[in-house]
């Protein structure tokens with residue numbers, strides 16, 4: 001996490017330097033004081049992988065995207081295809097600066113923060129710095145934890161194992177329900193009724209291993225429930241990460 005540096009600006013003008021965020025207030029003796037926040041060069045996040053590819057699913061499907069996959073998840077979906085992400089301790093912790101330099105190297109302008117469950121972490125510093133370099137930021141979350149950060153696109157993918165918080169239903173710009181069985185086609189309506197954003201996009205995505213059985217049912221469902229769209233994991237068809 002970041003460090004607070006208590007300083008009197010008038011005596012320490014050199015403390016203004018690039019890479020610091022500052023705010024000020026008047027203390028009880030009316031002396032202007034400046035608190036400098038070092039933008040958390042020291043904050044590290046457990047990263048399972050980072051790569052530049054295409055967003056394969058949901059609203060932004062087909063767009064070039066730099067993926068930051070944070071490690072750590074306690075949601076426990078039985079069908080999870082990234083179980084190796086669950087234990088954050090199995091993965092390297094990388095500094096925000098390091099992460100940003102990888103995004104810059106890729107020359108990416110669209111970043112998808114995913115996991116694991118990325119909302120387990122305070123992402124304010126990461127998202128601030130990504131915005132500073134001009135990135136559009138999407139997050140993919142189960143919504144089980146409150147979001148800490150500034151996101152341009154919130155994809156809420158609710159899981160029965162650990163439901164989203166009420167506030168995350170308000171933030172969702174995209175609701176993506178993974179359909180594993182027929183019951184999920186009624187559960188998706190429960191989830192839709194909780195979303196408060198009238199512009200939210202609704203997607204039904206077959207769980208990859210059940211696709212053969214579930215996709216025809218989803219297609220029929222979407223044809224008669226036209227607020228929904230089909231989402232497929234197109235990156236898996238393209239053999240890209």
Ligand code: SF4
Nearest residue numbers: 073075076077080116
């Ligand atoms: S929330 Fe995502 S990472 Fe966590 S168990 Fe479910 S599918 Fe896996």
